[in-house]
Amino acid sequence: MQINEAPPLSLAVLGIGMMGLPIARRLCAAGHRVQVWNRTRAKAEPLAAAGAVVHEHAADAVHAADIVLSLLENGPVVADVLFQQGVAAAMRPGSLWVDMASIQPREARDHAARLQAQGVGCLDAPVSGGTVGAQAGTLAIMVGGEAADFARAQPVFAPLGRATHVGPHGTGQLTKLANQMIVGITIGAVAEALLLAAKGGADMAKVREAISGGFADSRILQLHGQRMVEQDFAPRGRVSVQLKDMRNAIATAQELGFEAPVTGLLTGLYAQAADHGWADLDQSALFLELAQRNGMA
Structure with a gap:
């Protein structure tokens, strides 16, 4: 059964990984004609x-x-x-490039300018919600670009989640960096707080339960906090990806002349977690880095 009633479009999805696979599946289920490519074809x-x-x-x-x-x-x-593998040259004038990867805002602006010069529209549209959101069609989609291009992308966004147009080219990526700053910092706060409670003799699961519903509650406490309690660090969003996004946030802050000391501190902690062998685990595995520092690993 189709999951939307928009006229079918001819779509291409490039990059069939943890996010690309469920997104492409939902677009197929929505009735669109979907072409796909991945570096590893399998x-x-x-x-x-x-x-x-x-x-x-x-x-x-x-x-x-x-x-x-x-x-x-x-x-x-x-x-x-x-620009090297020929995708831009192969796209038809009047077609639209929607970049859902998480890249630096300045890269998004550069790509948009180069594509527009050959008559191709461009949106930067990174997402939040992880693989769970991609599978369920509940992603938060942060979109930068022209309003007309945002409007014509609606049949693509609709099966994937909730899209918000936040401003001109590059601002979708800037919004995603803000999102990732909040996610990365909050994961660190939850991990440190649960470990402090455990060090003092409290039951981490009960601590999480006790503070749920109060001002400290959050989606991070509920999802990532549960993973920490259960020691379930199977990758949904990897430490390496969180680190990449934090570093992009720091680079963008420097370009803007903006100090981001909290983000800088957490970036260092994610880097150390990656160096200690946890790069390919879920980003909640920052818990392991903090546990090791406190002799609790």
């Missing part, structure tokens, strides 16, 4: 059963697309796929 092959066409080369996936979605790893990878 990761994209399961989408063939959902009706997607899998391509060997990224440029082949986009040449007939109305809208191309990027869920690539980072800014340099996005630039390479766009």
Whole structure:
């Protein structure tokens, strides 16, 4: 059964990883014609059963697309796929590039200017909500770009979650950095607080239960706090990705002449967690770094 009634579009999805896979599945289920590409083709092959066409080369996936979605790893990878692997050259004038990867705002502005010069529209539209939100279609989508392009992307955004137009090119990425600053800092606060309580003899699970519903409650306390209590660090959003986003936030703050000391402190802690072998675990594994520092690992 289709999950929206918008006229079907010809779409391409580039980057079929933990987020790209469920997003492409939902777009197929919404009735759109979906072409997909991933550097490792085997990761994209399961989408063939959902009706997607899998391509060997990224440029082949986009040449007939109305809208191309990027869920690539980072800014340099996005630039390479766009401008070195022939995707930008293969996109039709009048088509639309929607970058859902988390990259630096200045990279988003640069990509937009280069694409607009060849008649291709551009939105930076990073997301929050993780793999759970991608699977359920409840992502928060933060969009920078022109209002007209935002309007024509609505049939794509609708099956994926709630999209908000926050301003011109680059501001979607700036909003995502703000989101990731809050997420990264709050994970650190929850981990440190639960460990302090445990060090003093309290039951972490009961502490989390006790403060739920009060001013300290948050989605982070509920989801990531539960993972800490259960020692469940299977990756949903990895430490390495959280670290990349925190570093992007620091770089952007420096460009703007803005001091971000709290973000800087937490960036250092995530970096040390990655150095200690936890880069590929869930970002809530910052708990392990703080536990080790306190002789509780």
